[in-house]
Amino acid sequence: MRDAGAGLSEKTIHYISDVKEDPDWVREFRLRGLKTFLEKPLPTHWASKDLEAIDFDKIRYYLSPGTATKSSWDEVPEDIKRTFERLGIPEQERKFLAGVEAQFDSEAVYSNIKKAVGEQGVIFVGSTEGLKNHPEIFRKWFGKVIPIGDNKFSALNSAVFSGGSFIYVPPGVKVKHPLQAYFRINAENFGQFERTLIIADEGSEVTYMEGCTAPKFNTTTLHSAVVELVALKGAKIQYITVQNWSANVFNLVTKRGLAHENAEVKWIDCNIGSRLTMKYPSVIMKGRKARGEVLSIALANDGQHQDTGAKMIHAADETTSNIISKSISIGKGRATYRGLVHVPKHLKNCKNNTECDALLINATSRTDTYPAITVRGTGNAVQHEASVSQVSAEQIFYMQQRGLTEAQAMSLSVNGFVNDLVRQFPMEYSVELKRLIELEMEGSVG
Amino acid sequence: MRHDSTVLDEAIESGLTNVPRAILSGPAGSGNFPDWFRDQQAAAWKQFQALPNPTRKDQAWRFSNVGLLDLTPFKFGGALPDKERNAILEQSRGLDKVAARLIFAGDQLIERDVVSDQLKKRGVIFQPLERAMVEHRELFRKHFMSQPAILGSAKFAALHQALVSSGTFLYVPRGVEIELPIEIFHWLHGENASVFPHLLLVTDELAKVTVIESFRSLDRQASGFACGVNDLITGPGAKVTYICAQNWGTNVVALQMNTTIVDHDASAMSLNLHLGGKYSRFESLSRLSGEGGRSDLLAISVANGTQEFDARTLQDHVSPHTASDLLYKNALDDRARTTFGGLIRVEPHAHFTDAYQKVRNLLLSDDSEANSMPGLEILADNVRCTHGATSGQVDKDELFYLRTRGIPVSVAQRLIVSGFLNEVIQRLDHEAIADHLRRLVDDKFANG
Numbered sequence: 001m002r003d004a005g006a007g008l009s010e011k012t013i014h015y016i017s018d019v020k021e022d023p024d025w026v027r028e029f030r031l032r033g034l035k036t037f038l039e040k041p042l043p044t045h046w047a048s049k050d051l052e053a054i055d056f057d058k059i060r061y062y063l064s065p066g067t068a069t070k071s072s073w074d075e076v077p078e079d080i081k082r083t084f085e086r087l088g089i090p091e092q093e094r095k096f097l098a099g100v101e102a103q104f105d106s107e108a109v110y111s112n113i114k115k116a117v118g119e120q121g122v123i124f125v126g127s128t129e130g131l132k133n134h135p136e137i138f139r140k141w142f143g144k145v146i147p148i149g150d151n152k153f154s155a156l157n158s159a160v161f162s163g164g165s166f167i168y169v170p171p172g173v174k175v176k177h178p179l180q181a182y183f184r185i186n187a188e189n190f191g192q193f194e195r196t197l198i199i200a201d202e203g204s205e206v207t208y209m210e211g212c213t214a215p216k217f218n219t220t221t222l223h224s225a226v227v228e229l230v231a232l233k234g235a236k237i238q239y240i241t242v243q244n245w246s247a248n249v250f251n252l253v254t255k256r257g258l259a260h261e262n263a264e265v266k267w268i269d270c271n272i273g274s275r276l277t278m279k280y281p282s283v284i285m286k287g288r289k290a291r292g293e294v295l296s297i298a299l300a301n302d303g304q305h306q307d308t309g310a311k312m313i314h315a316a317d318e319t320t321s322n323i324i325s326k327s328i329s330i331g332k333g334r335a336t337y338r339g340l341v342h343v344p345k346h347l348k349n350c351k352n353n354t355e356c357d358a359l360l361i362n363a364t365s366r367t368d369t370y371p372a373i374t375v376r377g378t379g380n381a382v383q384h385e386a387s388v389s390q391v392s393a394e395q396i397f398y399m400q401q402r403g404l405t406e407a408q409a410m411s412l413s414v415n416g417f418v419n420d421l422v423r424q425f426p427m428e429y430s431v432e433l434k435r436l437i438e439l440e441m442e443g444s445v446g
Numbered sequence: 447m448r449h450d451s452t453v454l455d456e457a458i459e460s461g462l463t464n465v466p467r468a469i470l471s472g473p474a475g476s477g478n479f480p481d482w483f484r485d486q487q488a489a490a491w492k493q494f495q496a497l498p499n500p501t502r503k504d505q506a507w508r509f510s511n512v513g514l515l516d517l518t519p520f521k522f523g524g525a526l527p528d529k530e531r532n533a534i535l536e537q538s539r540g541l542d543k544v545a546a547r548l549i550f551a552g553d554q555l556i557e558r559d560v561v562s563d564q565l566k567k568r569g570v571i572f573q574p575l576e577r578a579m580v581e582h583r584e585l586f587r588k589h590f591m592s593q594p595a596i597l598g599s600a601k602f603a604a605l606h607q608a609l610v611s612s613g614t615f616l617y618v619p620r621g622v623e624i625e626l627p628i629e630i631f632h633w634l635h636g637e638n639a640s641v642f643p644h645l646l647l648v649t650d651e652l653a654k655v656t657v658i659e660s661f662r663s664l665d666r667q668a669s670g671f672a673c674g675v676n677d678l679i680t681g682p683g684a685k686v687t688y689i690c691a692q693n694w695g696t697n698v699v700a701l702q703m704n705t706t707i708v709d710h711d712a713s714a715m716s717l718n719l720h721l722g723g724k725y726s727r728f729e730s731l732s733r734l735s736g737e738g739g740r741s742d743l744l745a746i747s748v749a750n751g752t753q754e755f756d757a758r759t760l761q762d763h764v765s766p767h768t769a770s771d772l773l774y775k776n777a778l779d780d781r782a783r784t785t786f787g788g789l790i791r792v793e794p795h796a797h798f799t800d801a802y803q804k805v806r807n808l809l810l811s812d813d814s815e816a817n818s819m820p821g822l823e824i825l826a827d828n829v830r831c832t833h834g835a836t837s838g839q840v841d842k843d844e845l846f847y848l849r850t851r852g853i854p855v856s857v858a859q860r861l862i863v864s865g866f867l868n869e870v871i872q873r874l875d876h877e878a879i880a881d882h883l884r885r886l887v888d889d890k891f892a893n894g
Contacts, residue, residue, distance in 0.1 A: 360827040363826060
C-alpha cells in the first residue's frame with residue numbers, strides 16, 4: 001500500500017505527483033492548489049464553526065491500494081457487499097454494480113461498464129488516466145468550471161485530488177445505462193479527494209450516479225470532492241448522488257455544471273450521512289435556453305448538520321432553473337438550506353422557481369433556510385417559497401388506529417413527505433433511499 | 447391638545463452647541479445632561495471607535511453598498527436661522543388630527559404640542575429625552591438603549607448613543623388608550639448636517655397608542671446623515687402601531703435601528719415607508735417574548751434614480767404561542783437597488799409559533815436590482831413557518847386591460863404599482879394615516 005503519510009506540504013504534493021506520474025502541468029496545478037488552500041481562511045464567518053474541528057495535519061491525503069483494477073464481484077470486499085445488502089440493492093443490481101467505476105480508497109477499481117459504453121465512443125476512465133491519455137479533451141475544461149480558488153476546499157482538492165471519473169460523451173450519443181461510481185473511505189484519518197469531470201458534447205445525454213459510504217472510525221475524516229460538468233449545446237447531464245458517509249466524516253464538496261445553449265444540467269442530491277456536509281450543487285446557465293435543476297433531499301440525525309442547497313447563475317436569456325429541496329431533521333439533527341439565485345442585468349425571460357420544505361421530527365431538531373436572490377431588470381420572474389412543518393399528529397393517530405406502531409406511522413409519514421421527490425430518482429435509488437430513511441427513523445420516536 | 451411653546455423654555459439645554467462639530471470629533475461633552483448619561487455617551491463613543499467598519503463580507507452587510515458610509519464630511523449641531531425654522535414649521539404638515547406633536551430640526555426641539563390635560567392626568571408622559579431623563583429617571587434609564595443592535599449596526603447604534611442630544615420619550619400607562627395618533631417630525635437642514643433621531647416608546651399593560659414619525663430634509667439636494675434608534679416596548683396586552691414615513695433628501699445617508707419587544711397578548715404593528723435618501727438602511731427586530739404576542743412588520747420602498755434601500759429584519763420568537771407576519775414590498779425604477787435580509791428565528795421551546803415572511807419586488811426598469819435573503823432558523827417543533835420572495839415586473843395582461851379602457855400606458859403602470867403597494871398600506875386599517883402615506887407615495891411618483 002502506498003501512502004503519502006499524514007499532513008500536507010509541498011512534499012506531499014510531490015509525492016502524489018510522483019506516484020501518479022503526473023504531467024508537469026498537473027503538478028503545477030496541484031502546487032497552486034496547495035498555495036491557495038493555505039492562504040484562504042476557513043469560511044466560518046458564514047459557515048459552521050464545526051469546520052474548526054478538522055485537523056488538517058492529521059489527515060492522510062493519499063492512499064493507494066496499489067493493486068490491479070478489480071473486475072469480478074467475488075473480489076469486492078466483504079464489507080462493501082454488506083453495505084449493498086443493507087441498502088437492499090437487488091441481486092441483479094449488485095451484479096451490475098460490480099461493473100461500476102468504483103473508488104477503493106483513492107483509486108478506481110471497477111471498469112466493466114467501460115467496455116459497453118466504449119463501443120459508443122464514450123470515454124469513461126479515472127481522473128489520472130483521463131489527464132494522462134486524453135489531455136486534448138480534458139485540459140480544456142479541467143479546473144475551468146470550478147477554478148482552484150473558488151473556495152478553500154476546492155483548492156485543497158486541486159492540490160491532492162486522486163480518483164474520480166473522467167467522462168466524455170461524443171456528440172449525439174445518448175448513454176443508455178447510467179454510469180456509476182461508488183466511493184468509500186476505509187482508512188482512519190483518511191481524506192477522500194476525488195475529482196470528476198464530465199463533458200457531454202453537443203446533443204448527447206448521460207446520467208451519472210455516485211454513492212458514498214464509510215465505515216465508522218473514532219476520529220474524524222474528510223471528504224472533499226470537486227465535480228465539474230460541462231453540457232455543450234443541447235446536451236443533457238443528470239448527476240445523482242446518494243451520500244451516506246458515517247457520522248464522523250466532514251463532507252465538503254464543490255459541484256458545478258456549465259450548461260451551454262439549450263443544454264440541461266440536473267443534480268439529484270441526497271444527503272443522509274456525514275457529520276457536516278456542505279454542498280451546494282450549482283448550474284451556470286451560459287447559453288440561451290439553458291436549464292438547471294437541483295433536487296435535494298437531506299436527512300439530519302443526532303450529531304449531524306446537513307448544510308446543503310443550490311446555486312443557480314443565469315447568464316443568458318430565456319434560461320430557466322428549478323430548485324426543490326426537502327429536509328428532515330431528527331433528534332438533535334440540523335438541516336440547513338443555503339441557496340443563491342442570480343439573474344444579472346439585461347437578461348430577458350429568465351425564470352427561477354425555488355421551493356424548500358423542512359420537516360421537524362423532534363422538539364430538539366433544528367432547521368434553517370438562508371437563500372440569497374438577486375434579480376436585475378424587467379422580464380424575469382423569480383420566486384422562492386419555503387415552509388417548515390412537522391408530522392401531523394392527526395395523521396399519526398389515524399395510522400395507529402389502523403394498527404401501525406407509532407414508529408411505522410412516523411416512517412410512512414416521512415416517506416410521504418419526500419415521496420414526490422424520491423419518485424424522480426431512478427428506481428433502484430428510490431428504493432434504497434426509502435430504506436435508508438426507514439433506518440434513520442428507527443428509534444426517533446417513542 | 448394644547449399648544450404650549452413656553453415648555454420649550456423649560457426644556458433642559460441640549461448638548462448641542464451653536465458651532466457645528468464634525469461627527470468624528472465625538473461627543474461635545476458639554477450640555478446639562480446628567481452625569482450618568484454623559485458617562486454612557488463617552489462609553490458609547492469608545493465602543494463606536496473600537497468596532498470595525500462593516501464590510502460586504504459580513505453576512506449582515508451582504509449586497510450593501512458600505513462604501514457610502516463615509517462619515518468624514520458630516521457635522522452635527524449648529525444654529526437654526528429663523529428663516530429656516532419658519533420654513534420647517536410651515537412644511538411640517540402631516541395628519542389633520544393628532545393627539546400631540548413634536549417637531550425636531552437638527553435634533554433641536556422647535557415645536558411641541560403636548561398631550562391633553564386629561565391624558566396627562568392619567569399618567570401619559572410625552573417629553574423630549576433631555577427632560578425625561580431627569581424627570582422620569584428610573585423609567586427612562588431602565589429602557590433607554592437597553593436593546594443591543596444585533597442586525598449589523600452595533601457600531602452605528604454606539605454612534606447614535608454617543609451623539610444623541612434629543613428625541614422623544616413616550617410612556618402610556620396601564621389601560622390608557624390614546625385614540626388619535628401622536629406625530630413626530632425630524633428635519634435635516636443645511637449641507638452635510640447630521641441628526642440622531644430617537645424614539646423610546648414604553649407602554650404598560652393594555653395601553654394603546656399609534657405613533658407616526660416623519661423624516662424629512664429642508665433642502666432636498668443637501669447631503670446629510672441620519673442615524674436613528676427607535677425602541678418600542680410593548681406591555682402585556684398592549685397595542686402599539688408605529689409608522690415611519692422616511693422621506694429624506696436625495697443625498698442623505700440614513701440608518702435606522704428598531705427593536706420592538708412584544709409582551710404576552712400584546713400586539714405591535716409597524717409600517718416603514720421608505721421614499722428618500724441616497725442610501726437608507728433599516729434594521730427591525732421584533733422579539734416575541736410572551737405567549738399570545740403578535741407582531742406585524744410592514745414596509746414599502748419606492749426606489750428610483752440610484753437610490754439604495756437596505757432592510758434587515760429579525761422575527762425572534764422566544765416564547766411559545768406567538769405569531770409574526772412580515773410583508774415587505776419594493777418598487778424599483780431606474781438604477782435603484784434594494785436588499786432585503788430577513789430572518790425568522792424560533793428559539794428552542796418556542797413551540798406553536800406561527801411566523802410568516804414575504805418580500806415582493808416589482809422591477810420597473812432594466813437597471814434596477816433586487817436582492818432578497820429571506821431566512822429561517824427553527825429550533826423548536828410544532829411550528830408553522832413559511833417565507834416567500836418573488837421578483838417580477840408589471841403584469842402585461844393587467845397593463846393591456848387598463849389600456850383597452852383608454853388609460854395611457856404611463857398612468858396604467860403607475861396605477862398598477864400603486865395597487866401593488868396599497869396592499870401593504872391597507873393592512874394598517876387606519877384611513878387617515880393610509881391616505882397620508884398614499885399621498886406621499888403619489889408625490890414621489892409625480893415628482894420623481
